[in-house]
Amino acid sequence: MIPAEFQQTELALQSAVEQRRLNVVDDLIASYCQHTDGILSLLPPGDPVRAEILARVIGVLKWTRLMLRLTKAGYEDRIGRFALA
DSSP states (O other), rough: OOOOHHHHHHHHHHHHTTOOOOHHHHHHHHHHHHHHHHHHHHHHEEEEEEEEHHHHHHHHHHHHHHHHHHHHHHHHHHHHHHHHH
16 A cells, blocks of 8 residues: 555655646655655565555656657747747
């Protein structure tokens, strides 16, 4: 079972990325990873929940990276169009 506090941190990160609140994304990623470390430290090695949590975290971080790259590409495109105008 995944703790509610962990899920809330994950949702806060996803929400910030979706809303392009880029000024808080770094802090939310750090908080998310810190919560992950805290949860994993409580679980014994080999616990199947560890694998579930790690897969989930990796998926969220990959999604975050993709969304941030798309946002950056969009900004670069807009700047390029402004330069042409």
